[in-house]
Amino acid sequence: WRFTAGSILAFRIVLAIALAGLLGYFLVRPLIRRVTDDQVALYLEEQEPSLQAEIVSAMEALRQQPGAGAAHSEVLVRRLVESAVERCHDIQDGRGLELPAVRRYASTLAAITLAAVLLFTFGPSFLRHALSALFVISRGVEAAAPYRIDVTPGDATVPRGADQVVTATLSGFDADEATLMVRKTPEAPFERLPLLRGEASEYEGRLFDLPGPVDYFVEAAGVRSPVFTLRVVDLPYVQRLELEYHFPAYTGLEPQTVESGGDIAVLRGTEVRVRAFPTMVTGGGRVVFSENSSTGLTPADGGDGVAPMVGSFKVDEDGFYRIEFEGPAGERVAASPQYTIDVLTDHPPTVRISKPGRDTTASPIEEVFVEATADDDFGIRNLELIYSVNGGAEQKIRLFDGKTRLAEVSAGHTLYLEELDVKAGDFVSYYARALDNDGVAGAKPAMSDMYFVRVRPLSKDFRRAQSDAGGGGGGGGENEVGNLSEQQRRIISATFNIQRDRATMTADRLRQGAVVIALSQSRLREQVEGLLTRMNSRLVEQDPSFGKIAELLPHAVAAMTEAEEKLRKTDAAGALQPEQRALQYLQQAEEEYETQIQMRQQQGGGGGGGGAMAQDLADLFEMELDRMSNQYETRRQASEAQAEQQLDELMEKLKELARRQEQEAERQRMRAAAGRQQAGGGGAQQRALAEQAEEAARRLEQLSREENRPELMQSARELQRAADEMRRAAADGTQAGAQASAALERLQEAERRLQQAQSGRAEGDVRQAQQRAEELAREQRQLADEVRNLENVGDRRERAEAGQQIAERKNELERRVGELERQIDKTASDLRRDERDAARRMAEAAESIRDNGLRDRIRYSGAMARSGVSPADSAAMETNIEESFDTLRDRLNQAAAALGQTKPDTMAEALDRARELSRGMESLEQRTRERLEGRDGQQGRQGQQGQQGQQGQQGQQGQQGQQGQQGQQGQQGQQGQQGQQGQQGQQGQQGQQGQQGQQGQQGQQGQQGQQGQQGQQGQQAQGAQGGQGGRNDGERTQGGRGGDGDTTGTSRDDAGGLGDRRPGRLTADDIRQLRGEVRQRTTEAERLRRLVQGEPVDQKELENILRGLRALDDDRVYQDASELARLQSAVMEGLKRFEFNLRRQAHMRGSEVFLTGAEDVPEEFRKLVEEYYKSLSRNPRKP
DSSP, X not given: OOSOHHHHHHHHHHHHXXXXXXXXXXXXXXXXXXXXXXXXXXXXXXXXXXXXXHHHHHHHHHHSOOSTTOSXXXXXXXXXXXXXXXXXXXXXXXXXXXXXXXXXXXXXXXXXXXXXXXXXXXXXXXXXHHHHHHHOXXXXXXXXXXXXXXXXXXXXXXXXXXOEEEEEEEESOOOSOOEEEEESSTTSOOEEEEOEEOSTTEEEEEEOSOOSOEEEEEEETTEEOOOEEEEEEOOOOEEEEEEEEEOOGGGOOOOEEESSOOSEEEETTOEEEEEXXXXXXXXXXXXXXXXXXXXXXXXXXXOSSSOOEXXXXXXXXXXXXXXXXXXXXXXXXXXXXXXXXXXXXXXXXXXXXXXXXXXXXEOTTOEEEEEEEEEOTTOEEEEEEEEEETTOSOXXXXXXXXXXXXXXEEXXXXXXXXXXXXXXXXXXXXXXXXXXXXXXXXXXXXEOOOEEEEEOOTTHHHHHHHHHHHOTTOSSSSOOOTHHHHHHHHHHHHHHXXXXXXXXXXXXXXXXXXXXXXXXXXXXXXXXXXXXXXXXIIIITXXXXXXHHHHHHHHHHHHHHHHHHHHHTTOHHHHHHHHHHHHHHHHHHHHHHHHHHHHHHHHHOSSSSSOHHHHHHHHHHHHHHHHHHHHHHHHHHHHHHHHHHHHHHHHHHHHHHHHHHHHHHHHHHXXXXXXXXXXXXXXXXXXXXXXXXXXXXXXXXXXXXXXTOTHHHHHHHHHHHHHHHHHHHHHOSTTHHHHHHHHHHHHHHHHHHXXXXXXXXXXXXXXXXXXXXXXXXXXXXXXXXXXXXXXXXOOHHHHHHHHHXXXXXXXXXXXXXXXXXXXXXXXXXXXXXXXXXXXXXXXXXXXXXXXXXXXXHHHHHHHHHHHTOOHHHHHHHHHHHHHHHHHHHHHHHHHHHHTTOSOOOHHHHHHHHHHHHHHHHHHHHHHHHHHXXXXXXXXSOTTOOOOTTTTTSSSOBOTTTOOSOTTOOSOTXXXXXXXXXXXXXXXXXXXXXXXXXXXXXXXXXXXXXXXXXXXXXXXXXXXXXXXXXXXXXXXXXXXXXXXXXXXXXXXXXXXXXXXXXXXXXXXHHHHHHHHHHHHHHHHHXXXXXXXXXXXXXXXXXXXXXXXXXXXXXXXXXXXXXXXHHHHHHHHHHHHHHHHHHHHHHHHHHSOOOOSSTTOOOOGGGHHHHHHHHHHHHHSOOOO
């Protein structure tokens, strides 16, 4: 029995009879029976022997009538009775006779009651349910059942041919499955239809196309619901709903028809055309969105039978809809269930700097290749590289113009630093910006993080080599002085990020971010001010050669102060320029610092540490840098620990999502295999999973921006795409299984990328631990040298002060070793899952710190220096510490060498690289074709600052941000060098790039793009008109020349000419940039070849690709448009074939791909599957 209504009623009757019987037997029956006085007397005498039969004697004497014949006198009898009463009073009238029995029975009853209370309170729930069902008789037997199934809609009336959703909610119990029992006639047996489980204890199913009345009930775990009836009436109802999606034009998607429509999940702006087939003729209808919002449906023209009702509406927001038809009497009747409308968000594009992907340094004559990668679901509109020199005016380079829709774009550009006229201490900042094609909400921009190229002295490497060769004893050699500028760069990056993201930030968060950055800037400014004060008091007065540093730092302080004021006003954009000026001054001061150190070392010889002045300067810098480094390391470690914890949580969340989505995909396959009667339902689960995936994607995106980890953005993107697929699966009943499987693949891809990001982070931590150990070892060597040099200090007081300073630095060294030990332990823990050998080596490195007592030895050596112990006595301790550092470095080097020994998935990595190479070449081919066809907008080229409205003649700004440089002769208002200013009779040389061979222009550098045909003449200065008078008949002209003739080629500065740009020609700058990008692709292809060596991959295809790439690195190819197109097309086709083969090998080696359940692919479909993979290689999956 399962608490059915009959069982509850029967138990109530049995319980009532049992209670009545017990009450009659133990209460009523004793009360009905009369007890005589003699019986009471005998009972008392038996229970109390001390009465000595007095009560019985008194009773017998009273029964005798008084008179002449009485046996006893009346007085005697009265005295006997009085004595018996007194004896009864002495025993408390018999009350105590039954007290033990009463206590015994009361204790038993209390124990039974307590046991019952405990049993019903803490025992099985069915006991409480039974107690409630039996004793709460105010409820009917149906309501009293603790185990029941509530069914919706219960008894109902529905239109003939309608689809009816049946929902069952289990109350008081749970079950693994529930069954819907249905019969169409009273004589027919019930048929079983399994229901699909939803949230909590809810099950759902749908009865399709009801032709007549139906009896049904739900059964689960032996519990049955009552039998309900669905009555059928002749009212119009939607027999079939057909939806046709017309997506916004910018997406480029073809219209999609859903034959069995219902829920809708489409992009905003999609037009949905409804075609509803009614079960009977109806005069009209409508699509109802809310009480006050609807759109009409009208009968379609033509055709036989019942005409379908057609209409359309545009999706603008989330909501619901249902279909209503006109009934026979003109009334509105519900003709369909209520369906869900989900608006899929067209997210902004993602853009990142893929190469170099970090801050770099370069000499003033180097070339820096920068590659930007952008992707969007529906195409990139344009992609720009934006850079500036020393925080000056931003220069824009149009990398991609979006004439052809590409969902993924990788484009490179080479920055020629020599042409930027930069010097040591300068910097170039750059970032990428992309726009998508959103034609509904408007193009959405996205910007990458900002990166920096720091310009180092050309002779820095040579200088360092000489210093290492001649320095011998140490003390002031190469010092880590970059932390001042490094901190300022981080502040600039943080300011840039909040300015970039301010559109998506709340006002409070924006204000908090600006305040935090302002505080960081304030602390850095105070430290620079302190450094400046100590420099002026200790060094500048003694040696004026240090005055340049003292002149630069006040400018940095002033710029930082200005930036603080802007940040306090939440003006992040206004703060960027002064922050960048401060960075320039700091870097120049650091370069001057290194110069002075090198000069003092050369003057001071090779053995003593570079001289006292150099040592003082080094101490001043290092004092501030150590303080800043300590503060920064503490904050950084706390931030990284929190970020890693969040990543671990997200990884577990992804695994759980993937597991649940796999179950959902399997349910969809089962639902599709079972047929229509089991369709329906499941949409709520998919939407719930989609919401969780979107939340995880938002958290990942936030982490990516906060921690400056662009690799996390790719996982976030995959998660968002998985969420979109889940919503489509919830909406599209016919294709739900395929959409659910696609969502599962997206989730697994996001999980894989996140694992790669975590693994890469741990490997970076190993490298960082190596660097920190090297820094600490170098610091120890310097301290050991200073300890040895204490013997040369004659004055006792000076020796004590020097010993105190050494002790303080030793304490700081000991603290930093402790931090390193904790970092190594954490890294070992992070590596333990994927890199066990490296993790073991890292653990050994941490153990070496503890086993050698390194921290204790450092602390003890500091105490020895403070107490004035002889340097000779301290030498052994210092040597022992240095040996411990050597052991630590050896262990870390072994850990670094062990990285990667756990064999990675080479094929998966090769597939990723091939995909990236293919994407880059596809973008390169498209951009080349557009330029050859003359479709490149020619805006945003290098140095572009063309004056709007002047048609490229006045105010030209060129030479990549250089203004007013050498070679400006007689042309007022024209800025830059690249326009051939004031040159009369200049003869260009074909193919000239740079400085060679130019005549008549003094001091002009980096004349990029000057590729004029020999004999180019008549370019005379025309005041501020930018050389307007001459006729340019050359093949290529310099950007910005405004001749009357036809200016062919690409204008470098886009200041424009009055002529047209002929298609089919590439400028020298175009060729140089294209060749530079081809060389990068060649390098990537060579790395790919090395990676797949030894793998079962056809190497001949890759060799052909490499030959094609090398052929593209030739100027002659770019003079023949057809040959150039042929070579690029051949390389692309080869890459697609190679990627297809890699993909097939990877899937054969890796996890099996299930298209329909777990069966093998039938032979008749094998060719279709191969075509599917080929299409994947032609349209590579978005990263």
